[in-house]
Amino acid sequence: xxxxxxxxxxxxxxxxxxxxxxVPLQLxxxxxxxxxxxxLTHWAAENAKTTRAFLKRVDAxxxxxxxxxxxxxxxxxxxxxxxxxxxxxxxxxxxxxxPALQGRDLGLxxxxxxxxxxxxxxxxxxxxxxKGVGVLPLSGPSSLLMALAASGLNGQxxxxxxxxxxxxxxxxxxxxELEQQSLRQQQTQLMIETPYRxxxxxxALLAALKPQTRxxxxxxxxxxxxxTRSSSVADWRKTRTxxxxxxxxxxxxxxx
Numbered sequence: 001x002x003x004x005x006x007x008x009x010x011x012x013x014x015x016x017x018x019x020x021x022x023v024p025l026q027l028x029x030x031x032x033x034x035x036x037x038x039x040l041t042h043w044a045a046e047n048a049k050t051t052r053a054f055l056k057r058v059d060a061x062x063x064x065x066x067x068x069x070x071x072x073x074x075x076x077x078x079x080x081x082x083x084x085x086x087x088x089x090x091x092x093x094x095x096x097x098x099p100a101l102q103g104r105d106l107g108l109x110x111x112x113x114x115x116x117x118x119x120x121x122x123x124x125x126x127x128x129x130x131k132g133v134g135v136l137p138l139s140g141p142s143s144l145l146m147a148l149a150a151s152g153l154n155g156q157x158x159x160x161x162x163x164x165x166x167x168x169x170x171x172x173x174x175x176x177e178l179e180q181q182s183l184r185q186q187q188t189q190l191m192i193e194t195p196y197r198x199x200x201x202x203x204a205l206l207a208a209l210k211p212q213t214r215x216x217x218x219x220x221x222x223x224x225x226x227x228t229r230s231s232s233v234a235d236w237r238k239t240r241t242x243x244x245x246x247x248x249x250x251x252x253x254x255x256x
Contacts, residue, residue, distance in 0.1 A: 002103035011140020147250035151216035183255035
């Protein structure tokens with residue numbers, strides 16, 4: 001029986017979905033990642049179309065060892081938005097590991113940032129460990145950690161809470177719950193939102209949080225016009241900042 005290949009966690013850029021804002025790959029990805037990406041023939045991807053676009057960018061720097069059209073790119077098994085998985089879908093995730101179990105390296109890639117962090121690819125990493133497939137994480141941009149580092153908030157204790165409820169009342173309740181948890185544990189709370197709802201989330205945070213709570217917003221990280229603003233909620237209320245509706249943002253706060 002052949003030695004298993006590796007599951008390679010391939011970082012992606014953070015410019016996904018931002019028109020006209022592509023960042024040169026060499027500025028955000030190490031040479032090792034580019035060279036490994038160029039040599040992989042099998043991929044598990046959050047989105048096959050965006051993975052092909054990523055590999056075209058790689059090819060311009062490190063020529064692909066095989067033509068793009070000959071690569072095997074399989075999308076992660078996910079139910080349609082708004083629905084739940086029908087029964088146990090473990091077999092579908094295990095099947096993605098077939099190339100690695102046959103001795104070939106398999107790339108795992110997200111649409112943006114690091115795979116398996118705030119990303120469905122974590123299921124494949126867990127399956128790899130269960131099957132004895134080695135996992136190799138590569139360095140690359142993570143919007144969550146970059147936003148935390150730029151915030152000046154507590155980097156010793158933090159939690160990523162994902163998306164908040166869309167409905168206004170439920171969202172306000174959740175924000176106040178998180179603020180109480182942040183106060184008790186002195187823990188930074190990190191969250192994200194679909195870009196077109198960035199402004200709605202900012203206004204919800206300003207309405208629900210206490211004036212002394214410190215709020216940080218990082219927008220367009222790694223892009224040429226990316227920025228971070230970090231100050232008290234009271235200061236945010238005095239000097240409003242309009243958030244773009246097509247650029248990803250990360251929100252963080254620390255109660256005090």
